[in-house]
Amino acid sequence: MTRRLISFALLALLPGLAYPAAAELRLPSLWPDPASLNGPAGKAITFPSRSPFTLAEAADAPAEEAVGELFLPQDASPDNPVPAVVLLHGAGGVISTRGPTYALQLANLGVAALVVDSFAARRDRAVGFVERLLEITEVMLVADAYAALAYLDSRPEIDAGRVVLTGFSYGGMASTFAAYAQVAEALALNGRRFAGHVAFYAPCIARFTRTETTGAPLLMLWGDGDAIVDPERCAEIAEDLQIGGSSVEKIVYEGALHQWDGRFAGPRQIGRNLAPCDYRVDEAGIAWDRSTFLPLLNRMLRQTSLGLCTDSEGYMIGRDDAVRALSNADLATFLERVFATAR
DSSP states (O other), X not given: OOSXXXXXXXXXXXXTOOOOSOOSSOOOSSOOXXXXXXXXXXXXXXXXXXXXXXXXXXXXXXXXXXXXXXXOOTTOBTTBOEEEEXXXXXXXXXXXXXXXXXXXHHHHTTOEEEEEOTTGGGTTTOOSHHHHHHHSOHHHHHXXXXXXXXXXXXXXXXXXXXXXXXXXXXXXXXXXXXXXXXXXXXXXXXXXXXXXXXXXXXXOOEEESSOOBOSOOEEEEEETTOTTOOHHHHHHHHHHHHHHTOOEEEEEETTOOBOTTSSSBSOEEESOBOTTXXXXXXXXXXXXXXXXXXBOOSHHHHHHHHHHHSBTTOEEEOBOHHHXXXXXXXXXXXXXXXXXXXX
């Protein structure tokens, strides 16, 4: 039986957004073994960003120096600008088997990759796991993502019209948020928009009152054994995005747990489960807890809301290389399509 339990797209409902058959860059379904790759190595970079706690305060947010690691294909040059992927980490931060590994593989396939470390840039705010989630919000991750896009736009070796934002778990939530026009208008530093968005096993806990999107497509990937992802809520968010102007593809992998591309073989129980949390982001950019009617305006309110809505039983994680191979192939197909149409 196939490990892909569900794979369906909403492209047909959005005339004019279907992808052409041909792609300029061909990405194989079987990605190179990272252990066999000697380069190109990543280069540490910094770039200007901001730290808005909420979307509503984006305009007045304090400046931040974002940090990341840039992986460039060997043949990237001003005469041969390449497409790129920006990678956002999960709640555990940058994990060697995720961001840096994907980045190295992509660079060897001809795609630049920028691994953003939003936690490292804000160590003065928080160091511990729980502290980071209370002090470093999804909006800050999105701010870094758009700042990374502006940075890539300044690099002549990068085709900034063909950059896809990809996030894992917490970063996957940020990647989804970034597809909304309201978010892009508040956080994009130079007017650029991402050509596509990918969310790996991202909790679906926040819906936007204003559903207009940037028009870029979204790929949502999760496992049917992942308790932190509520399929019904994800379907609602997908419908919101579709109404707002983006095509959405959802792929669910049979038996897969959270972090199938993580470090630990599973099953292993961790954390607190966010799936029961239910938020609505209003037109001013403020997220409201729909159960308690609390606005998540600061650390105290965020801590109160999350403390009440999360499930203390946690959720299961587990590395699964077979699922990773499938998600690599699905990601490659999505990137090909986006890179073929975006300019």
